[in-house]
Amino acid sequence: MPDLIAQCPTCGGTLEVERMRCPSCQITLEGHFALGTLERLTPAERQFVVEFVTASGSLKEMARRLGVSYPTVRNRLDDLIFRLNTLEKEKNHEHPE
Amino acid sequence: MSTPSETGPQAVQEYLRADEPRGWMLLLDPFRRIEGTTALLLGLVVVGATVLLGVEGRIVYNGVADVNICWLPEPAYVMSLMPMMEWLIAVLILGLAGRLFSRSRQRLVDYLGMLAVARLPLVIMGVLSLQPLVGKQLLQIAQWTLQNPQSVNAQPLLQFPGPKWFAAVSIVLAVWNGFLTYYALKEASGMPRWRAILVFLAAAYVASFVGKLAAEALMGVGL
Numbered sequence: 001m002p003d004l005i006a007q008c009p010t011c012g013g014t015l016e017v018e019r020m021r022c023p024s025c026q027i028t029l030e031g032h033f034a035l036g037t038l039e040r041l042t043p044a045e046r047q048f049v050v051e052f053v054t055a056s057g058s059l060k061e062m063a064r065r066l067g068v069s070y071p072t073v074r075n076r077l078d079d080l081i082f083r084l085n086t087l088e089k090e091k092n093h094e095h096p097e
Numbered sequence: 098m099s100t101p102s103e104t105g106p107q108a109v110q111e112y113l114r115a116d117e118p119r120g121w122m123l124l125l126d127p128f129r130r131i132e133g134t135t136a137l138l139l140g141l142v143v144v145g146a147t148v149l150l151g152v153e154g155r156i157v158y159n160g161v162a163d164v165n166i167c168w169l170p171e172p173a174y175v176m177s178l179m180p181m182m183e184w185l186i187a188v189l190i191l192g193l194a195g196r197l198f199s200r201s202r203q204r205l206v207d208y209l210g211m212l213a214v215a216r217l218p219l220v221i222m223g224v225l226s227l228q229p230l231v232g233k234q235l236l237q238i239a240q241w242t243l244q245n246p247q248s249v250n251a252q253p254l255l256q257f258p259g260p261k262w263f264a265a266v267s268i269v270l271a272v273w274n275g276f277l278t279y280y281a282l283k284e285a286s287g288m289p290r291w292r293a294i295l296v297f298l299a300a301a302y303v304a305s306f307v308g309k310l311a312a313e314a315l316m317g318v319g320l
Contacts, residue, residue, distance in 0.1 A: 044112035072114075
């Protein structure tokens with residue numbers, strides 16, 4: 001099963017989920033479902049978050065596991081923090097409570 | 098819509114490596130490969146070389162990015178302390194600037210190691226200044242200038258061919274040292290490019306000033 005994509009491959013806009021199905025009871029739900037902040041990340045960015053959490057937030061451990069340098073991991077983490085903050089703002093703007 | 102390389106640790110590796118410098122850029126920014134303890138060990142070799150050049154070759158590192166030949170009879174401990182002091186002043190001031198202007202996670206070991214490695218061009222400059230390469234001619238120029246105090250322009254440079262190419266090489270090495278120091282600060286602090294450039298210019302100026310004052314104070318003690 002392919003990973004969920006968050007951005008429209010044609011225009012780059014944020015996609016919405018319109019239909020969901022339960023594979024167990026086959027119930028299908030239709031409507032407008034907003035993607036969560038993490039789902040809006042690219043697959044590589046989501047995997048970065050997974051690696052970060054499973055390394056207990058240790059950038060040194062993450063760098064060792066992935067065979068890259070500490071500054072490389074740290075810079076990407078900074079990029080991701082900025083991106084998550086932007087996505088949070090966008091999400092709040094699209095769906096104000 | 099998804100290929101196998103878009104998920105899993107391989108995807109993260111590709112995602113991370115896309116941001117790393119490649120090719121000739123590694124000459125200016127080697128600090129994604131040389132960091133942490135590796136940078137510190139290599140840096141200690143570089144600082145050790147500056148100490149050796151100071152004691153044995155009378156090369157004086159009297160500033161954060163200054164290399165001169167010492168004509169004064171400074172004792173060996175002054176010549177060995179000075180390059181270490183200048184390196185630590187750079188670490189202190191650029192490190193403080195990094196702490197003040199960056200919210201990223203930072204490690205002292207990166208500042209110590211990267212800023213020491215960034216002094217490699219100064220070591221090359223010191224080696225080139227050694228006699229009989231250029232030092233002898235620089236000594237002749239100094240003597241000539243002392244004997245002819247009214248003619249202190251660039252005339253001696255025209256008489257001695259060695260210092261001309263040395264001056265050209267020194268400019269290249271000084272520029273290289275500047276880039277290495279900038280990238281050392283950028284990678285150690287995690288600052289974005291434009292902020293890193295501005296902070297580097299200000300911090301390098303302050304570090305040079307403090308370095309000169311400290312060198313003069315140390316040489317004063319030595320004399």
